[in-house]
Amino acid sequence: MQDSQNFDSFYLGSVRRITSYVHAMTGNLGEAEDIAQEAFAKAWQHWGKVSGYADPEAWVRTVAFRIQVSAWRKAKNRFRAQRQHGQPADQPELNxxxxxxxxxxxxxxxxxxxxxxxxxxxxxxxxxxxxxxxxxxxxxxxxxxxxxxxxxxxxxxxxxxxxxxxxxxxxxx
Structure with missing residues (x-):
């Protein structure tokens, strides 16, 4: 129960800052909110360890950044593949x-x-x-x-x- 209350306090005290940080990186508020929530979910999964860090918010920011970079790399690779090979042949035009x-x-x-x-x-x-x-x-x-x-x-x-x-x-x- 104590861990849950500590996490809730941490989340409420930092979610806006983390979301603003990611929003500034991505330029997309919806994407920023999704990334921030994923980072906080990972923090909750490892809260026993993360709560002992000197700056748990820094850990969440780092995780959020890595999630964003991973998404960016995937998008970049899709774009590169489409540019090189064109749309996949099995992708019909949308009605x-x-x-x-x-x-x-x-x-x-x-x-x-x-x-x-x-x-x-x-x-x-x-x-x-x-x-x-x-x-x-x-x-x-x-x-x-x-x-x-x-x-x-x-x-x-x-x-x-x-x-x-x-x-x-x-x-x-």
Whole structure:
């Protein structure tokens, strides 16, 4: 219990600084938040050791930096491979309707987006979504209903795109 309280205090006292640091490195707040959370998760996994360091925050910054560098190297290698070899032959062009749906999904609340993608992309039932997300079946139904309604407001050909949503997502190639 004491370790958990110590970690919680450490996290609350340093998460903004670490996130700001990574944000300054990456220029992307969403990416910075993900990297910071991954670094803090590693700190928690090794908290018995990390908590004994003179500056645990420095350890987390170092881990965050390494995560960021690793992601940068992977992206650089992908870019280099694409430049040398072009797009992989098995990568079909994306259907414009699929692109429109994905862009619209980014504009709706995360809970609705998650329910919609689990239902229409992964073909999970309402019951399976409720179990996976830990909410009531009625909540899943409401999220699907609201999500479809909100999604349709972001699509130009809303009626067709929403009715064919599952089909579009499966046939995006």
């Amino acid at each position: 414009p309707d699929y692109v429109a749906i994905v862009n619209a999904l980014r504009k709706i609340p995360e809970t609705q987006r998650r329910a919609i993608t689990l239902h229409y992309i992964l073909d999970l039932t309402v019951e399976e979504i409720a179990e996976e997300t830990g909410v009531a079946i009625g909540t899943v139904k409401a999220r699907l209903h609201r999500g479809r309604k909100t999604l349709s407001s972001h699509l130009t050909d809303s009626g067709r795109a929403v009715r064919g949503f599952g089909e579009e997502m499966h046939n995006h190639g």
